Amino acid sequence: MIKLTYAEENYLKAIYELTEAGKKSTSTNDISAWMKIKPASVSDMLRKLGEKTVIDYRKYYGVHMTEEGKKLALRIIRKHRLWEVFLVEKLKFSWDEVAEVADELEHVQSPTLIQRLDEYLGFPKFDPHGDPIPDEFGDVRSRPRIALNEIELNGSGQIVAVKDSSAAFLRYLDKVGAYIGARIKVLEKVEFDGSIEILVDNKKTIFMSKDVAGNILVMQ
Amino acid sequence: MIKLTYAEENYLKAIYELTEAGKKSTSTNDISAWMKIKPASVSDMLRKLGEKTVIDYRKYYGVHMTEEGKKLALRIIRKHRLWEVFLVEKLKFSWDEVAEVADELEHVQSPTLIQRLDEYLGFPKFDPHGDPIPDEFGDVRSRPRIALNEIELNGSGQIVAVKDSSAAFLRYLDKVGAYIGARIKVLEKVEFDGSIEILVDNKKTIFMSKDVAGNILVMQ
DNA sequence: ATTATTTTTTAGTGTTGGCTAAAATCCTAT
DNA sequence: ATAGGATTTTAGCCAACACTAAAAAATAAT
Ligand SMILES: [Mn+2]
Ligand SMILES: [Mn+2]
Ligand SMILES: [Mn+2]
Ligand SMILES: [Mn+2]
8 A cells, every 4th residue: 555745645636736737747847836846856756756656757758647646646636625615615714715724634644534524515526616526436527618718709608617726816706706606608709818708697797808717617 | 933843743732731631840751652752752852842942941851831832732732622523523433533633633734724613613612532622822721620530439420521532441431331421420439449330320330440430530 | 960958867965853772861779 | 979770862873855056868949
């Protein structure tokens, strides 16, 4: 049975998130930038994670996750997202406050704890940012979703997730009135800069930049 | 503001618990035995904690807590006990399963988290083992309590806490039917070995050794 | 096909927190 | 008062994980 330290768990989760976000290989510099740890330190850790067979590491050529690594990463992500649900649903945290705390809670070692927590929360399928919660076997049921800026004019759908979970972005969404679950319709698409106007819940119109729209995920 | 590492927090909590349990000074060997860490390592850590002014450390003469140290220790203990309540009340852990998990959760750094948890739990005053939960200012309202083996013959009272929180002891109490809140009366005291017979809730009689009775705390 | 630039790794250092073995100090019994 | 034993500290070592500076490899530009 592979045992990971606190730091190793953080690396593995980061690598998983970077590789899932499109490309299947991730570079040392990507990980360094994402985790805000110097490339030299990353190199060293990649060697160690390679030895533990949770990643596939070829010097100078980035890393891939192994099957074992994916399973472990999904276990950490499961814990992270369940704790996020707990913080929002039970402790009344707002969705921009939970990431930091969940980044600590995700490392608590107790299979019973996480199983009971899941049960207590009613087996939620998505976290407060709309990200799917893997089940205890690491299976993820991900919904097909598309960035809001790619919806055609007059197209409609429902906001189901955000790409960027930074507090700044989430607070901005709160301010303009965009939220997970909102039904939206694209009223206008500005050619010039890609900004768009949307109708939320048939009530309110919101104008947003292409950058903001690109970080909102919609299910049609 | 004094910042403590995970390990330092564990030491400080251990020292607090040992000093509160009677004597005001605690030896290196006591801490070593309690924490299962070699005396040499303890010495080293005591020097560091002394430099951080959370303990009063005179080489070869044990340690005392400083006021600052007591405040920090109580903050950790508060977190530990609140998490224990959460695990038992909300996640249906039994009282012998919570210590290990709470020993990890107590280190999560988030004042907001612990304040919201307290609120969510309804501001509990005691943990599942009957130990008082310090308030956010570190104030502890401790009830006067006495070991069960020191109650006189025919004396009565209510079980309010246990001294020993080991899983083995707690499961034994479950088995014989002793629990926090139970009303008891001492029916017999055996001179020879100090063992006693008690009546629980005017229903059931339990026979127990002096050792067991000594680890049960009663309020009269 | 070289050279220049970027990326990545290696080498060496520091901090934290554990260990064993040896030295220092304290305490107790004579 | 001192010797013996127990306790505690110091010295030296190691693993984990971060860093900077320098070397090596890969990639881009000429
Ligand atoms: Mn984390
Ligand atoms: Mn999330
Ligand atoms: Mn702990
Ligand atoms: Mn307790």
